[in-house]
Amino acid sequence: QQPVQSPQAVILREGEDAVINCSSSKALYSVHWYRQKHGEAPVFLMILLKGGEQKGHEKISASFNEKKQQSSLYLTASQLSYSGTYFCGTEQSGGTSYGKLTFGQGTILTVHP
C-alpha cells in the first residue's frame, strides 16, 4: 500500500522553512527520501532506519517515528535549488524482498526569490 505524503504542494520564499510528512499503514524497516527535478531522475537524499533516528544533509534533515510509521523531512532556510518534487519511499519490515521501495505520491516544493 502506497504511503501518504502531505502536503501535496508547498510554496516558499527563499529562507523559509518547510516540513513534508510521510505516513504508512504498514510496519516499516526504513524510509528513504528523494528529490526529483522536472524531467529528471530522482536523486537520493537520505535513508532513515527504524529507531527514530534523525539524520541531516546540509540544511535538510529527517526523522522517523517507528511507532507511528511516520517520517518527516525538514528543509530549513530554503534555497532556490530546493525546488522540485520530494518523494518518500518505504521499505516494509519482514519478508525476503528487502530493498524494494513503495513510493508516496510526491510533494511539489516551489521556492521563489
Added chain:
Amino acid sequence: DGGITQSPKYLFRKEGQNVTLSCEQNLNHDAMYWYRQDPGQGLRLIYYSQIVNDFQKGDIAEGYSVSREKKESFPLTVTSAQKNPTAFYLCASRNPIRDAVYGYTFGSGTRLTVV
C-alpha cells in the same frame, strides 16, 4: 564513473508493437528495479530482480516482461498487452544489504509515447 544508463531517452511506439527499454549498470549492484511514473504521480513498481536469472512482479506487472541474464543488465519489454504504456520509465539499482546507508541509484529515464 559508475552509474546506470538507460536508453533510449525517448521512444515512440505504434499500436500493437512490442518495445524494449535498456538498462545497464556498472555499480556491481545485485538488485535492480523498474518503475513507471505518470504525470503528477509517484513511482509504481513494475518488476524487480535481486539476483541474476531471478525476478519478481511488482504492483503493475501486467503487459510488461523482463529478463536478468547478466548482473549488469535488466531490460524491460513493454508488450502490446499494455494498454496505456505512455509514461516515464525509470530503472534503479541498489545493494539490498540491511542497514545500508545508500538508497537507489536511478537511471536518467526513458519517456515512452504511443503514437
